[in-house]
Amino acid sequence: MSSFGTLFKVSTFGESHGVGVGCIVDGLPANLPLTEEDVQPQLTRRRPGQSSLTTARNEADTVTILSGTEGGLTLGTPIAMMVKNQDQRKFDYANTSSAPRPGHADYTYQVKYGTRASSGGGRASARETIGRVAAGAVAEKWLQMEHKTMISCWVSSIMDIDLPKDVALALESDPPTRKEIDDFGTLAEDEENGFFIDMNGQKYSRKDGEALAPASAPKGKSFEEGKKLYTRCPHPPTAARMAARIQQLREEQDSTGGVVTTVVSGMPVGLGEPCFDKFEAELAKAMLSLPATKAFEIGDGFAACRARGSKNNDLFVKGSDGLLKCKTNHAGGTLGGITSGEMLVFRVGIKPASSISQDQETCTFDGEPHVLAVKGRHDPCVLPRAPPLVEGMTAMVLMDAVLRQRARSGAVCKTLGELGAGEGKAARAVAEPPYKVPKSE
Amino acid sequence: MSSFGTLFKVSTFGESHGVGVGCIVDGLPANLPLTEEDVQPQLTRRRPGQSSLTTARNEADTVTILSGTEGGLTLGTPIAMMVKNQDQRKFDYANTSSAPRPGHADYTYQVKYGTRASSGGGRASARETIGRVAAGAVAEKWLQMEHKTMISCWVSSIMDIDLPKDVALALESDPPTRKEIDDFGTLAEDEENGFFIDMNGQKYSRKDGEALAPASAPKGKSFEEGKKLYTRCPHPPTAARMAARIQQLREEQDSTGGVVTTVVSGMPVGLGEPCFDKFEAELAKAMLSLPATKAFEIGDGFAACRARGSKNNDLFVKGSDGLLKCKTNHAGGTLGGITSGEMLVFRVGIKPASSISQDQETCTFDGEPHVLAVKGRHDPCVLPRAPPLVEGMTAMVLMDAVLRQRARSGAVCKTLGELGAGEGKAARAVAEPPYKVPKSE
Amino acid sequence: MSSFGTLFKVSTFGESHGVGVGCIVDGLPANLPLTEEDVQPQLTRRRPGQSSLTTARNEADTVTILSGTEGGLTLGTPIAMMVKNQDQRKFDYANTSSAPRPGHADYTYQVKYGTRASSGGGRASARETIGRVAAGAVAEKWLQMEHKTMISCWVSSIMDIDLPKDVALALESDPPTRKEIDDFGTLAEDEENGFFIDMNGQKYSRKDGEALAPASAPKGKSFEEGKKLYTRCPHPPTAARMAARIQQLREEQDSTGGVVTTVVSGMPVGLGEPCFDKFEAELAKAMLSLPATKAFEIGDGFAACRARGSKNNDLFVKGSDGLLKCKTNHAGGTLGGITSGEMLVFRVGIKPASSISQDQETCTFDGEPHVLAVKGRHDPCVLPRAPPLVEGMTAMVLMDAVLRQRARSGAVCKTLGELGAGEGKAARAVAEPPYKVPKSE
Amino acid sequence: MSSFGTLFKVSTFGESHGVGVGCIVDGLPANLPLTEEDVQPQLTRRRPGQSSLTTARNEADTVTILSGTEGGLTLGTPIAMMVKNQDQRKFDYANTSSAPRPGHADYTYQVKYGTRASSGGGRASARETIGRVAAGAVAEKWLQMEHKTMISCWVSSIMDIDLPKDVALALESDPPTRKEIDDFGTLAEDEENGFFIDMNGQKYSRKDGEALAPASAPKGKSFEEGKKLYTRCPHPPTAARMAARIQQLREEQDSTGGVVTTVVSGMPVGLGEPCFDKFEAELAKAMLSLPATKAFEIGDGFAACRARGSKNNDLFVKGSDGLLKCKTNHAGGTLGGITSGEMLVFRVGIKPASSISQDQETCTFDGEPHVLAVKGRHDPCVLPRAPPLVEGMTAMVLMDAVLRQRARSGAVCKTLGELGAGEGKAARAVAEPPYKVPKSE
Structure with a gap:
């Protein structure tokens, strides 16, 4: 479906031909400072038309927060965000109405739904990712304030x-x-x-x-x-x-395609839920849910499979204050599906862009031979625009995992009866996150 | 958590030191012939002690169906299955009580839960996978009867x-x-x-x-x-x-570790839920939820990232009865997160077994230097036992996806192979609800 | 959270002080004719300011479909809908900033979130229900087209x-x-x-x-x-x-408050998922999730508890084409949590409107005695506006249940009324999967 | 389905004719003291055959914990529990194979699944509730230790x-x-x-x-x-x-039937998730998921609908240490779907037992007139056995809500980088619940 997460839950909507695209972010704690300025930078990094290395279509992609904040602070209620589609004219590439574009989802959407958007991909278009990037930026803000968590994603190979x-x-x-x-x-x-x-x-x-x-x-x-x-x-x-x-x-x-590498520092320990919701399992799902992704590996990944155990095992040493560290990080930040506090390291493989202008000998929906050339200006490689998507999904996975772990370990909710003299302040603190709350309240 | 799936829902339980391990399988349709004989073979393939290539501990692993069937047929109600632990004595490896074993989850479980099973891994041990294999065997039986789906997984590389x-x-x-x-x-x-x-x-x-x-x-x-x-x-x-x-x-x-390759034939078309629950996303999560897995790729995977689009795009040709086929299968069976009817092809990378008998210079839970050797007979490589696990999780993902797609279309999903002469129209009807659809489409 | 449903999933957003309120409807099948005109009538029936019996604030509440349709047909992708807030000025009732309004959620939101919307209720205000009514209207359209299902809700008592x-x-x-x-x-x-x-x-x-x-x-x-x-x-x-x-x-x-009665005709048989997701359980949750609801009963409800079994049992008679009917309907449409095809009958109790203009001797958030009068024009009774809310939630529960049942049976659920001559066998086939069933049954 | 809860997740299994009935409890925090002795008393209170007021069939119903504990403490991993069926002979009531018993689920199960258990109800039998009672007892133990929460349920009316x-x-x-x-x-x-x-x-x-x-x-x-x-x-x-x-x-x-009243003291404040997962909504679902329940009301319930707002509003007064109290409790413990800390008060209506020995003029599955008398010794009224069921479901709802609220408000997970000198103990305490942990760890 178009929802992701258990406690930090993101639902997205929108195709390129409708009024707009966006998302609802549910489960964000209250009192977090949040305005459009926290979200816009990643949308701008995601945007096509940034340079000649990416497609020339210009999409301003300005985000509006529709709900969930007041006076620049979150209320704990759903944050809805929308980016209007500026140019709602129908997708006008030639040839694509009668024949499914190779590498695209035209055919599978048609088989699955008995219909498909006329606008070049509908929900399978890259425009769908706007809602994810917006939601991810919100999660990232919270992670930075709570844990100084920093997510870095870069292009490590192209072709x-x-x-x-x-x-x-x-x-x-x-x-x-x-x-x-x-x-x-x-x-x-x-x-x-x-x-x-x-x-x-x-x-x-x-x-x-x-x-x-x-x-x-x-x-x-x-x-x-x-x-x-x-x-x-x-x-x-x-x-x-x-x-x-x-x-x-x-x-x-x-x-062509390529690979992006992501490293997260400031990783909380103990995240991830055995057995099916291991941290790397949720992360792999998040990454493979992004358009055009074909591969995922954590830590040394496929290379680890060729190593010896005596070299691949990360040995422990004394860390700070009661926690341990690893001498090496072949594992990439998790053990048994639970984060160890080491930096999270993973890579995602992205396939060649499917839209190419040269002729392709394919067939129509009815099976008739057809030479299809997808006209227009296409990105030869989407890798440079991928980091905000990967960062956004990473932030969503991380934040959901933190909330799930807090449920287990968290501070005690107080009842009326449990409150003795002088404990009031502590009791109220339960509902007050550690970030600063402006006085206006 | 220990549950997986939306409509075909599997919950597992059990550690090696308790009474037994097992699962509840919820959402299985009624009237499916099912006895322990359908489940036991995969458990036997999974079992350690099959040969000198795997660990010598002998676990008979005989499954019992506790509920959900009558007269050899399913009732539509939850199927509970259990495998008793034959040898419940405590895990007796030397040295492991004071120091976390490198590569294992001892440390992260201790940090996450403030405790851990004394029995060498608890839920992080390989024994946890018995419930998955049993549940997967049930799903596989259903998929075979409904769609003649066949799942093959083999070891394609070791070190x-x-x-x-x-x-x-x-x-x-x-x-x-x-x-x-x-x-x-x-x-x-x-x-x-x-x-x-x-x-x-x-x-x-x-x-x-x-x-x-x-x-x-x-x-x-x-x-x-x-x-x-x-x-x-x-x-x-x-x-x-x-x-x-x-x-x-x-x-x-x-x-050492290695890679297993899985191919599924008899794939229904139209499976997978955009955007977050793409078929390959659910599959990636399933695979990375298995112990010791570090990498996943579908189709050409990381190799696709180095290809040109003109070569990587799978061109369409006329298939059987109203469906199309692809000339090549670089994609590995999905387009835009939805299955195309092509064979599903994916690979999973598994790390070297963490338990090795040689000395490892690590530290105790308190951070004191400690030389740890994990005594006992260990598998140098778990790859030969991995196929039933991968097959089981694959079947679970597939069956859940089929049920979710059936909810939408109110009819049986078809595979390419199931379509005989004259059935093409019916196959297309899968995606066409009974209300009238205007012709303009 | 702000999401409801398993396969037909609705997520809502919005407070009265923000840009707007609305919802995302995920899981709606493709090719359903749908425009704003299908949704607006129920929003208009829900709207305050319809008459002097309801509050005088005027809210136009015009809905816009933001995504998920093309050419008046659904695409199978998420339908986002929004109603703009026309008057975004802050909630200006006197006295309410320092003291929680009795009967309202001011106090509990403050304790739960450490903050609350300044606008008289935020997500706890009646305005939140707009997203539900819009989503419910969509579900109702589908149910009418698929099963001729008709949902009628009326006010059966006031004070x-x-x-x-x-x-x-x-x-x-x-x-x-x-x-x-x-x-x-x-x-x-x-x-x-x-x-x-x-x-x-x-x-x-x-x-x-x-x-x-x-x-x-x-x-x-x-x-x-x-x-x-x-x-x-x-x-x-x-x-x-x-x-x-x-x-x-x-x-x-x-x-004051009152009771609404709801009857649904054209009920598909076999809906509801034992054991926890019984049809009436999902319905009860849906109803008690509506603001101001305090009670729910199905069929004879509390009155049934005073009856004798010999009178309360609904005896069976031959119905149409392979299905049975009940001579009476004390049960209200379900047996063992599964719909029987009889009309669904249930009642919901709604408490007196909490906002009253007379003085109330309460206290401030700090516990200081405070006389609070909630100024403004208030509805003395919200019952007349409740039917669209109840109808909407009923439609959401029903549609989700139909989709879940379709997943199981791979065919269209039938209602008693839909069964014509000769279709009986087909109706029974709903529950019979295509594999052979031994005769012993 | 047979699962309940978001973070505290219970899955049940079993019919009366199989090997046994039971449950998996997932999400229980680690280090809770737990043995069969904590669970057995409620199972014994639930058991039929306690006296002549309930059915004479004797079911010992002895529970075994299959997994998830070690040395009498929970591990944080799934707790599986099972009660063996002592008498697995087929259900032998006369007449019931050809005709659905009025008031029972025989007919609806047959329509839904195309089959049904021969054993008098299968999953619709009261025996299904054993798994709930066991799981509820576990939740209750935790609530008592964490919050001194006390759940009391009694029979307030019969006929x-x-x-x-x-x-x-x-x-x-x-x-x-x-x-x-x-x-x-x-x-x-x-x-x-x-x-x-x-x-x-x-x-x-x-x-x-x-x-x-x-x-x-x-x-x-x-x-x-x-x-x-x-x-x-x-x-x-x-x-x-x-x-x-x-x-x-x-x-x-x-x-005949009757009503049970439940009161919970020691209620944590701030529980319940707006908008759809309001506390009373989850509670209503839980209650209506129990067999034979037909009605639910919280606080004054249907009586509140007849009151005036000026009388029904609960006015606030200063409570202990920063929290407020209510002078009255017409609301029954929630405001806006969130718990206020007041005692939770609700009532559940239970219908007359459906099995009666007198002749009933009904029909067979084929619609032929049939006089059916359900032979055997039947409870004329199940109310005396209902409290453990209601208490169990209440505990499950409460515990899940507490965990969800903790996720929001809980103590901060620490990262390696955040840990300064002297903070180690506090950081480790995150994973250590407030109840005493024996030293053996």
Whole structure:
């Protein structure tokens, strides 16, 4: 269905052709400071049309909070949020009414529902993820205030271009901030002179992404002047090679996929519910529920399957104040489905974008042979827009798990009879979360 | 929690030190023929102590149906099943009371619950999976009778030993039966004379698994006489190499992991609930909820992320009676989270067994340095016992999805194979409610 | 939480001070004709300000469908609906900021959440029910098209004014249509001349509701000219006495409660899930989740508890085509928690409106004595506005139960009325899965 | 389905003809002292065959805990419990195979499932409630230890015999203990001499329950000598009249129903989840899910509907330490669906027992006229056995609500980074509930 979570429950709605898309976030504790400004940045990072690396359709995607807050604070009641669809005209790609687009859900929606939205995917379109990103931003705000939890997601490979092994490991053990991912992953393009330039002024060949020696580099635009390309790969030399590969595929009317890596620091211990709702199980579901995802691994993942137990076991050492730490983190942050307090590390594989402009020899809904070319400007690679989606779903899984664990371990609700002299303040504190509550109340 | 599913709901219980382990299966339709004989075979395949490739503890694991049937038919009411624990003595491994075993859930259970079972894992032990396997066998029976659905899971790699590429592809497109997996994956060991022998009489070196030419092969036991080793890798030459690697690790007091591949044929179309309950999302959760799993991929998985869209898109052709087929199956059986009727293909990565007998330099619960060796006979590799677990969870996900889709369409879901001549219209009718649908669609 | 249902899932949002109120309806089958015109009538019936019998605040309450339809047909995807709040100014009743209003949820929300909406109730205000009514209207449309199900809810008592016993029984066995309830339950008031007049021209004393003989009746306005009072009690003489009681209470700055009776015809058989999700259990929950409800009974309810079994048992007789009927319907439509096909009959008790203008000697949130008078125009009795709420929740429970039962049987549930000649076997087939059933049964 | 609850989740299984009946209790916090002795007393109170007032079939109903505890403490993992069926022979009542018993679920189960248990009700039999009572006893134990919560349920009316108004009110405002209910509600019968005798030696006529003056009372058995009759009405004069009515009905081969009243003291504040999961909504569902229940009311219930708001509103006064109290408790313990800390007061109506030995003119499954008499010894009235069922469901609802509220308000889970010097103990305390934990851990 279109709902996710047990105690922190998110329900989403909306297709590209209707009035808007959005969500209801239920279960958010009261008194959390929350306005649209907490939500908009991730929607903006998600938005297509940010640069030539992503599709040129412009969607402003401005969010409105419809309910659940007063005076900038949450009430504990459902937060509804909506982003209006600016352009409600019907999906007008040629050929797609009679033939299902390969790689898309046109065919399966038709079989499942006996109908489908005429607007290029309906709920299967990327636009559906807006509600998730908005809800995730709310969860992230709460996690930051409660636990200083920080979620970082970056692009670690695109097609055959991978982060160098040592860089990948360094990033996983000391994750970059969201700002660092955006800054280091952004290139300026000077198409005319055939180069990219990173924020530090280093130039790279637009053809293959190789770094150009300052002496031999062509003159041209500065970083500020160039058209911005967002890769969200926080290692400029790799980002340049990725950008080159994407521009090449665009010219070839083709597409590709890649992998994003996510690291979460500030992880509460004890999250995850055995046996079926293990933390990594909920996380895997969340990730595979995102469009175009095909693979998930936690910690060393598939590589762990090739290791020896003597090397893969993470040995314990004394940690701070009664908790233990692990010397290594091959497990990626959980043991037996329960978080250990170590950083959460996982990767998600995303398939090549299905919409390509070149001819595809497929058939119509009736089985007649049909050559289909999906016209329009398509992203050759959606990876740079994936981090806000992955971060949002991660935050939703985490927050739900924290609330479930609190139910088990939490402070005692007081009854009238249990309250002795002087205990009143403590009793009231039960309903007062630890973040600051403005005095106006 | 210990429950799984929306309409086909399974709840499990039990640790190794209590009276027994088992499950309640709720939501199974009435009038299905069902006795213990439908459930026992998978429990027997799951059981440890089947051979020297798995741990020597002997657990008979005989299942009893406690409720929900009469005269060998289901009543539509909850099926409770139990397997008694034969040996309820406390877990007696040395050293584990004061120090959490690396790679195990001892530490995280203690932090989460403030206690833990003294019996080596409690709910985090492999014994928890008995309830799942029993429930899965029930679902499988129903799926076979309703849709002729067949679920095949085999070991495709152990540590560095992989099925050859061409064999792997051949198996995925024409999956072996469960009997074939058991037959071809079984070797007889003649430890004294240093060889394995497969069911066809071919001998392999016990040291490295290389095939021995009949001429040079040592004399010794026949297949019938040797101690049986079950690899559940249905390609004898690879199975022999896997068996050799496992025996080597056993001698080195070490362990390893691997990958299982699952293919489901007889897949009903239209299963999976957008957006959060996509079919592959539920499947990923199910797989990552199994002990020791670290990775999941559907279709080409991580390899798809390196492909071009023009190659990765599965083009459509006319199928049987009103449904379409795909020329290729890179997607692995779903599009947009909904099953397409193609075979479901996915892989699960399993980490090295955490229990190893060699010394590990870790610490106690109090943070004091401690050298821990987990005494006892341990499986160096649990992969050969994994298929019944994966098959069980797959069946549970599938059956729940079928019931959810039936609720929508009020008719029996059809598979590609079930559609005979003239039934095409009926198949399409699945998605068409009885009220009139305007023609404009 | 703010979600209801298993397969037909409704999530609501909104307070009176925010942008709007509304809901997401998930699980509605595709291809159902649906526009705002299907939803608006019930919202209009729910609306305050319909007459002097209800509060004078004017809320237009116009619904907009935000998603889930195209070309007037549902897509199978979530239907989001919203009603904008026209007047978002803060709740300005005096005295209520420092003292919790007796009978309201001010105090309990404050204790539960550590905050509360400043707008007179927030989610505990009647405005919350708009989302339910909208969602219920959608379910009702589907039930009508699928099963010709008809839900009738009317006011059967207000304070001490009850429908005469024989009239009550007659209505329960031959339920009035919604139009009849509205028509017969509407009076025109001529305050100046002290009378009410029903749609047939009969006049009643405004003081006590007694019928006035045509000869002695005062001259004055006609039915068309008078201010309309809606009682939703479809028996004009009783309606007049109820209206008189309400006007009296208004003048006395007091309030009261009453009982609504609901009858559903066109009931599919076999609905309800033993053991915890019995049909009447889900219904009771739905009713007690409505604001101000205090009591629920099905069939003869509390009166049945005083009967003898020999009289209370409903004996069976041959019904149509393979189904049975009951000679009586003391049970109210279910047996063992499962619907029998008989008409569903239940009653809901609603407490006196909590907002009254007279002084109440209560205390502040800090426990200081405080005389509180809730200023403003208040409904002395909310009963006339209750039917759309009860109908909506009834439809939601019914539709969810139908979908759950369809999942089991893979076919359309039948009602007694839908069964024509020769269809009996098909009806029985509902419960018979396609696999062979041994004859011994 | 057969599961109940969100965080405290109970799943039940079993029919009378199978191996046994029981439940899985999931979500119970760890370290709670728990053995079979905590559960057995309520099962014994539920058991039929306690006296001549209830059916004579003897069911020992001894419970076994199958999992989830160690050393008498809970592990936080699922508690499975089972009661074996001692007598598994098929249900042998005459006539019931061809004709559905009126008032029973034979017909609706047959229609719903296409089959039914041959054993007189299957899951619709009273035996199904054993799992609920066992699970409820576990919840009650936890509530008592955490909140000193006390749940008292007694029989307040049987057929036309009601507790006197003033006694009823006194009991509701100062509820009797369970022991008092059992003691005062027990009579000894001296059939030969035609009297009942209460625990204090007062005699009552067996014919009409009227108190006999010591002078005129017949000689005969003492309280200790007589056959015990349990009414669970803690007012001996009323209990005697009830007992007389039941004995009369038994002789007339008839049956009747009645009402139980429940009061809970030690109520935590802030429980209940708006809007759909209001506390009284969950409670109403729980009660109507019990077999034979037809009505539910909270606080003044249907009587409140006849009151004026000025009288029905409960005014606030200063309570203890920062919480408020109500001067009256017409509401019955909730406001806006959230508990206020006042005592919870509610009543449940139970219909006449459906099994009666006299002839009933009904029809067969095929619609043929049939005179059916349900042979065997039947309870003329199940009310005396109802309290443990109602108490059990009440405890389940309460505990689930407490856990859900804790999730919202609970103590903060700590991360490694958040832990400063000296905070370790507090951090660990998160996982340690306030009840004492034995040192052996």
